[in-house]
Amino acid sequence: MYESPAIKIARQIGFWFLIIVIAIFTLFPFYWAVAGSFKSENEIKSPPATYFPETVVFNNYWGTAVDPILNETVERGVFRNAGFLRGLFNSTVVSSLTVLISLVVGAFAAYAIGRLKFRGRTLMLYLVLAMTMFPLISILSGLFQITRELGVFGSLSALIITYPIFTLPFTVWVLVSFFRGLPGELEQAALVDGATPFQTFYMILLPLTAPALVTTGLLAFISAWNEYLLAVTFTITNSDAFTVPVEIVNFSGSISREEPIAEPLAATVIVTLPLVVLVLIFQRRIIQGLTAGAVKG
Amino acid sequence: MSENKVKREATEQQRTIGNVIAVLFAVLGVGLVGVFLFNVLTNPNVSDAPSTNATILNFLDGYGIIIPLLVFGLGFTFLNYARGLLARDIITSGWAQLTMFWSMVGSIVIIFIYLFQVITTINSESSSRVEPDFLLIGGLIVFGAVTGAIWWWLNQNREIVYNAGEETIASRESLTAWNLLIPTVVILILVAARPLERTFIGSLTDRTFAGGDQEVNFVGFQNYTELLGFRFDNISCTTDDAGECVTEVVEEEVDASESITVDLNSIAELEPTALDVGLDFFEPDTINTLIAENTDFANALATVAQAEIEENTGEDVGEVTVNSLLEGNTLEVTVDGEIQEIAFTERLTNLEGVDLSGIDYNYGEHVSLGGLNTYRIRSRTLREQLDAITIAEYDFENDETIDDVGVDGFADFETMNVTVTRIETRNEVVYPNVRDAVGESYRNYSRVSTFDIFGSRWVFSARDAAFFVAVGNTLFFTFFAVIAELILGMIIALVVNAKFVGQGLMRAAMLVPWAIPTVVSAKLWEYMLIDNRTGLINDLLIRLNFIDSPIAWLANSDFQIWSLIFVDVWKTTPFMALLLLAGLQTIPSDVYEAADVDGAGPIRQFFYMTLPLLRPTIAVALVFRTLDSIRAFDVFQVLLGRQLQSMATYNQFVLVEQQDFGYASAIGVTIFMIILIFTIVYVRALGVDTD
Numbered sequence: 001m002y003e004s005p006a007i008k009i010a011r012q013i014g015f016w017f018l019i020i021v022i023a024i025f026t027l028f029p030f031y032w033a034v035a036g037s038f039k040s041e042n043e044i045k046s047p048p049a050t051y052f053p054e055t056v057v058f059n060n061y062w063g064t065a066v067d068p069i070l071n072e073t074v075e076r077g078v079f080r081n082a083g084f085l086r087g088l089f090n091s092t093v094v095s096s097l098t099v100l101i102s103l104v105v106g107a108f109a110a111y112a113i114g115r116l117k118f119r120g121r122t123l124m125l126y127l128v129l130a131m132t133m134f135p136l137i138s139i140l141s142g143l144f145q146i147t148r149e150l151g152v153f154g155s156l157s158a159l160i161i162t163y164p165i166f167t168l169p170f171t172v173w174v175l176v177s178f179f180r181g182l183p184g185e186l187e188q189a190a191l192v193d194g195a196t197p198f199q200t201f202y203m204i205l206l207p208l209t210a211p212a213l214v215t216t217g218l219l220a221f222i223s224a225w226n227e228y229l230l231a232v233t234f235t236i237t238n239s240d241a242f243t244v245p246v247e248i249v250n251f252s253g254s255i256s257r258e259e260p261i262a263e264p265l266a267a268t269v270i271v272t273l274p275l276v277v278l279v280l281i282f283q284r285r286i287i288q289g290l291t292a293g294a295v296k297g
Numbered sequence: 298m299s300e301n302k303v304k305r306e307a308t309e310q311q312r313t314i315g316n317v318i319a320v321l322f323a324v325l326g327v328g329l330v331g332v333f334l335f336n337v338l339t340n341p342n343v344s345d346a347p348s349t350n351a352t353i354l355n356f357l358d359g360y361g362i363i364i365p366l367l368v369f370g371l372g373f374t375f376l377n378y379a380r381g382l383l384a385r386d387i388i389t390s391g392w393a394q395l396t397m398f399w400s401m402v403g404s405i406v407i408i409f410i411y412l413f414q415v416i417t418t419i420n421s422e423s424s425s426r427v428e429p430d431f432l433l434i435g436g437l438i439v440f441g442a443v444t445g446a447i448w449w450w451l452n453q454n455r456e457i458v459y460n461a462g463e464e465t466i467a468s469r470e471s472l473t474a475w476n477l478l479i480p481t482v483v484i485l486i487l488v489a490a491r492p493l494e495r496t497f498i499g500s501l502t503d504r505t506f507a508g509g510d511q512e513v514n515f516v517g518f519q520n521y522t523e524l525l526g527f528r529f530d531n532i533s534c535t536t537d538d539a540g541e542c543v544t545e546v547v548e549e550e551v552d553a554s555e556s557i558t559v560d561l562n563s564i565a566e567l568e569p570t571a572l573d574v575g576l577d578f579f580e581p582d583t584i585n586t587l588i589a590e591n592t593d594f595a596n597a598l599a600t601v602a603q604a605e606i607e608e609n610t611g612e613d614v615g616e617v618t619v620n621s622l623l624e625g626n627t628l629e630v631t632v633d634g635e636i637q638e639i640a641f642t643e644r645l646t647n648l649e650g651v652d653l654s655g656i657d658y659n660y661g662e663h664v665s666l667g668g669l670n671t672y673r674i675r676s677r678t679l680r681e682q683l684d685a686i687t688i689a690e691y692d693f694e695n696d697e698t699i700d701d702v703g704v705d706g707f708a709d710f711e712t713m714n715v716t717v718t719r720i721e722t723r724n725e726v727v728y729p730n731v732r733d734a735v736g737e738s739y740r741n742y743s744r745v746s747t748f749d750i751f752g753s754r755w756v757f758s759a760r761d762a763a764f765f766v767a768v769g770n771t772l773f774f775t776f777f778a779v780i781a782e783l784i785l786g787m788i789i790a791l792v793v794n795a796k797f798v799g800q801g802l803m804r805a806a807m808l809v810p811w812a813i814p815t816v817v818s819a820k821l822w823e824y825m826l827i828d829n830r831t832g833l834i835n836d837l838l839i840r841l842n843f844i845d846s847p848i849a850w851l852a853n854s855d856f857q858i859w860s861l862i863f864v865d866v867w868k869t870t871p872f873m874a875l876l877l878l879a880g881l882q883t884i885p886s887d888v889y890e891a892a893d894v895d896g897a898g899p900i901r902q903f904f905y906m907t908l909p910l911l912r913p914t915i916a917v918a919l920v921f922r923t924l925d926s927i928r929a930f931d932v933f934q935v936l937l938g939r940q941l942q943s944m945a946t947y948n949q950f951v952l953v954e955q956q957d958f959g960y961a962s963a964i965g966v967t968i969f970m971i972i973l974i975f976t977i978v979y980v981r982a983l984g985v986d987t988d
Contacts, residue, residue: 015795018792019792019793019797022792022793023806025867026806026807026867026871029810029818029821029822029825029867033821044831045831046831048836049830049833104480105481105484106481108477108478109478109480109481111477112475112477116474116477117470117471118470118474119471131489133924133976135924135968135969137928137948137949137968138496138968138969138972139492139493139495139496139965139969140948140961140965141496141499141948141952141958141962142491142492142495142496142499142962143488143492145495145499145958146488152410155414157410160410161410161488164484164488165484165489168481172481196473197470197474198473198476198477201477222812225814226814226815226816228814228815228930228935229930229931229945229949233952236953240420241417245816245931248814248820249816249820261824264824265821265824268813268820268821271817272813272817275813276809278812279805279809280805283801283804283808286808287808287875290872291879
């Protein structure tokens, strides 16, 4: 079809306009958080809202402020907030261990389901698929009870033990489809050379799955890092075991009787930043991993 | 490798050890079952239960079904292994080796978790600290060492000692497969199957965590009847003697926020009274201007200051002049030629005892906008005066009778935001109280909603109204959120599908809302939805003239659930778009080229080609998103807490806050059933390929 140059230009303008609208829609809240984290508590609380910080302050991250009630200078900022720092540490420990467990255990299972023949294979596959869709909330009270019986309730171990319930099935599912995509000649060659199935797995196939391991590890990390339901239920009695999401919800500032806004915004920036960086670096892989189950190429 | 193929003869010693291992397996099998039975029989809940029924039920509550099955299954399997090992069966020896290996790994893992537990709680308060139990650790170490040694020995000598039978490729594969699957199976049993079973069994009990060790009773389906009991009642209107429905005049206030323009001079006409003027309402600059320019005001202030000083010192002082108001609420005054600073007191703040009515005091000139807005809130008299002026002006301009106005604030010196209230009256049919109409049988029910069908009134009520409300909220939320996400996601996917510079960047940007924690996004939106102009949304809408005064998005029940839907849509639409985008990119471009040649326009192309071709992707995306929304927890919990609950937050609330394990389990099972039915119906209806 023939298009006059004017229509072409109009279409281009319309297209870029839409792109910009979409970009603003997705990214503006982050700008708002970043801008807010550099505003003073006073500025952020006085209407109308400002779209740029009038004066850039850093004491939401690291600094001091005058406490009007105690009338003395106190430390202020998320990096001086012991609770928040402990939350970061806890989340890192829990998420890393969850990823480690899911990857090791999940790669084993995925190889078995994806490449080996044994009785019960289809059953295992369907079990794993059912688990990926499983509503966690349904077994919350069962998990609650079991963490109490195991004596881990209120500690980080409760989270490390229970988090594989949502990371493991997903990891297995994605890795199975990856293992199935590898050419079968590899194993036959290994078999001819006298390798056992396990040797074939860890010497030949596992190195090949490194990209898929990175992707699924990343997805598992993000979902463990973001998890809130189990974290808030199992650590409610012990603030020492709060993970970052719980810490952010219960965020309290260092100034007495102040309900800070700018400071938790700084906290959200700190929590979001590593995820944004990871997403920017691994964008292509994450999308592949996410759509692996949903779209058939 | 090849030397392994040659069958070597086992030495006498190796055979003896092989037999010992077989015996060990037999002991392990019998011991496992024995320890379990001993544990069950010495459990007072089971052995001393008053009736056979109670015994069975307490057994189920304590041990479930999975654990006994596992114990007996493993016990039998181990005995079988012992038999096979004595017969020197090579395949059995492989499974024995597997068992030993994973027993060793299992004990190491438990030791690690235990030590982790000890280390991470070492600084905690004594209540949550885990004291190391050396007997347990020692036992685990011994067990791990023994099983590890057996595994090691089997690994070295298995093929020599056990030479009956033949290992095939298939049997080796099967062995390897299960070797690799054991950890997954164990984890799934521990964190999925067993909790699921506990939840099911627990939902039949009245177990609570509140108040220490309480006796647990089986209550059958009582939790479910309490949770799900509902009824519909048709109630008829109250009739008078003639049998007609009684009607009643209902007055309803209609609020309409408006910005109206007010002549500044009319503000200047306001009469200040003693109570109206307060210094803390104003910026120091304003007060200082007043002090400098308005002698009457300065004198009035000085009078109060004098009274204050006299009261403080207990002596009479001479002439007092007020110099200025300093930062930090102190007043600089000159007393008998000496400069003093006095702190603000209640008396000074309110200018008590001073009649300001004679003072020429022009609000319009001296009072800053912020001061005036604060003043509005603090001073009832001023507010009434403003209201009177406003009503007069409003009536005059709009020629409409209004019943009340409320001044919300000053947008600028000429524009005032006003809530105008009109009272509308209408006749409404009177219905009796549901309880009165239905009678005693209604006792345990409370109303969920009322609706009219064909002129008759129906009341839907439930034993647990909160649960039904939560289910309603969740379904409403899911329906609108998923539809909005699908439509918006589709638009975004179609736009981003075009080839353009920066497509990769755009896709990365779209991933960001998905990647950040839901909690963080909810918190972020909580600040943006604040009910005044410090919130982005209110400020933006006011600037764009969509609304006149800020809206309490999260407190006003008309907007609450829509705010949640909006936050959810923002967070998940980009993800939906990415799924659809991936689907779009699998459609070969020659399809479109053919359509172009045939002259089909873009809209026809979308509805007749893109949509049908994308159908599988849409179906999968819809299923994913719907199941996700139905179990929504984070966004509800963070933004609205207990004000408006979803099924998940209600369940968590009953479990954690009310500590009612049995009831919470029943809710969990019900949610599970709802989601299961939903999934089956949905997957069938959409024709998702489950393969």
